[in-house]
Amino acid sequence: MSVEREVARGEPMTSAANVVEVRIAAEPAQLAVMRAVVGDLAMRADYDVDSIADLRLAVDEACSSLVRLAAPEATLVCRFRTADDALSVTAEVISDDAFGPRKDTFSWRVLSALADVVSTSVESDPAAANGSHLVRIELTKGRTAHV
Known part of the structure; x- marks a missing residue:
């Protein structure tokens, strides 16, 4: 596992945007790390x-x-970006599957209900000669206003 943190370049100083990147083996036993990171950042x-x-579950x-x-x-690579009004997560992995996650599943419905914005994309991996693809899921959740 590796963790990198950097202050986002080119952002206004008032936005306080930060990016944290975490890399782990793409194994179910490692997912607790990602839940802990997003929970702490939130x-x-x-x-x-x-x-x-909601963010941990998403x-x-x-x-x-x-x-x-x-x-x-x-x-599995996750980039967590915090800003004044939202937390965004980009998760990606190399896959032999050219189609990415299915959007007609219960899992996708849960994900869509927990985050304000969810999207997925699949790109050919230019670094791989074996036809692998980079599969990505991006989600954003805004902060609820305190009353």
């Missing part, structure tokens, strides 16, 4: 308890979907 960004739980669903598609020995 807590530090002052999300309410329900939103933190990241778990997204990463679980990608682990099922992952090529053998693949690495």
Whole structure:
């Protein structure tokens, strides 16, 4: 596992945008790391308890979907971006599957209900000669206003 943190370049100083990247083996036993990271980032960004739980579950669903598609020995990469009003997650893995996660599943419905915006994409992996693909899920959840 590796963790990298950097202050996003080119962002206004008032946005306080940060990016944290975590790389783990694409195995179900490793998913607790991603849940812990997003939970900690959401807590530090002052999300309410329900939103933190939603983000943990959404990241778990997204990463679980990608682990099922992952090529053998693949690495799951998640980038967490915090901004003043939202937390965004980009999760990606190398896969032999050219189609990506199915959107007609219960898992996708749960993911869509937990996040404000969810999208997926599949790209040919230019670094691989074996026809592998980079499968990506992106999600964003805004912070609920405190009353």
